[in-house]
Amino acid sequence: MIDDQRRGTAPLCLTLDDLSVHLGERVVIRDCVQRFCAGAVHGVLGQNGAGKTTLFDAIFGLLAHSAGTITLDGRPLVAGDVAYLPSELRLYDGITGEELLLLFAMSGRISEAARQYAEALEVPLNALIETHSFGTRRKLALVAVSMLDRPVLLLDEPFEALDVVSRRVVRHILKAEAERGRIVIYSAHELEALPTFSDWISLLRDGRFIGEFPTQSIAELEALLTTDVDARLLAFRTR
């Protein structure tokens, strides 16, 4: 499926057009306009509570959006377009990693790429999931989600709880998936995870995208994100 799309002239794009999402009475995402295209790794950076998870849930369809549209190549997003790694995981404890991957394998066979990913991330596939640490579970889930042959790979906080080596491997995995022609979007709240490999970084603040940037320095991104905080810190010091 992905290869077929790659053969086309224009890259596949996921478009958010004036997207707004309410949680009860509160507007969490407001009038978001953004475009994520295939072949690149897109990072969504924001503080805690900026609306990253809500945005991702809305893209996936878990949350209905109150206004705007989500389209993939001009058509509404349909089931099976998105492979989504949520920030909170619940997996069967009593099965092994290999069995979990088999549940995800639509062809009934664990792909060689998935085995390579698991090996690179040092995920023991023969051990029961209940013996895995939190970080290993997340790595296993990432491998499982990457097996789903869907054009959009949506990862909520994929670097959370990962060690330095695993982060490096995950970056390579995301790059490899983008090069396969997928739209790779992930969220993060740690600046250190982003600029060294993301092709594009979108800053999300208070439910709005305040800009999209190519690879920037950490200092520049930090300055963009913390303009309000500096004022608050100043007030804190003068109190």
Added chain:
Amino acid sequence: MRGGTDVHAPASDRVYSDNGIGQVSALVLSVRIWSVRAVSARRACARIVREEPVWFAVVCALSLIGIASGVPRLVVPGGARVAVGVAALLAYLLEATRPDERLLAVVGANRVLVRLVDAFLWLSPLLALLVVRAPQGALGAVLAIAGISFLPARRGPVAVRSSRAHSQWSRLLSLGATEWVAGLRRTPWVIAASMVAGVLGSAQPIVAIASLAVGTLSVTAYHWTPSEGWLLIHVGRRRARAYIWHKVGTSCGLLVLCLAPILVSAVVRSPSLAPVFGLSALACIHAHACGILCKYATYEEGAPLSPGGTLIWLLVSAMIALPPSSFMALYLLERRAEARLAPFCDPVPAVRKAIA
């Protein structure tokens, strides 16, 4: 013929009636030979002799005793013999289609347990018939199965990573029966004990019915884990209703397989109570279905079955005496479960609704 040893029967008959051990041993040996992946039975035998000589010798001795004592009866046609033959054929077929490493993967790394489950799983129909035909030989047969299962445990099957693709059917079964796999790994003993107790004690209706209930309760408890996240539900790529009924159908089917030996032996031993046993089994399956539906009707991400859900399950299970109520309960639970699970199963309706 029922009831075991007849003191007025010829000596050879008496020996045969009591000799469940010999018959079962012969069957176990045959199944073992069949399960060895070799180009011929001769090579399979050679491999067994090489790897498991003690086990082979013991089983051969027991089988020869059984065959020798049973020769006078071979020419006598009888329903029990036909049934035993059918059960043996069934065991052959099942054993031939099941690779050892699959069972090892399900049960775990304990080779003794693999052997025991292997033997009891496929020989349970024969065991049930044996209990009906010769009750006093049944206990010996159970002990014999357990014994010959222990002997070669040191050299039990070894887990091998299978490189072949699993069929779509196998994948669907895995999706539907994941709770069984996880549950059997943690607490296999309750269901195993209830099956053995139910088959052996099927002469007592209360024992048979209690075994049905305990077995049902234990496998229903497999579903009360908080493990099933929407990530896995989403992978099913099914609508909520299809997902739920796939789960219910698979689990109820497996439960029927577990309860069948108890039910068959109880019905054959007490035909007059067949409606009671049948209704009990139906109640168990209904309760199991309600239990699963309650789980999804009260589904919360990461949360086990709520106390309220458990209460509903108990209430609707009690309604089996009134069929319209039970059907209504199933219907209502299914509707609620479908509504609860829909956001996790298929994102399209929410998106379309919002767009519209």
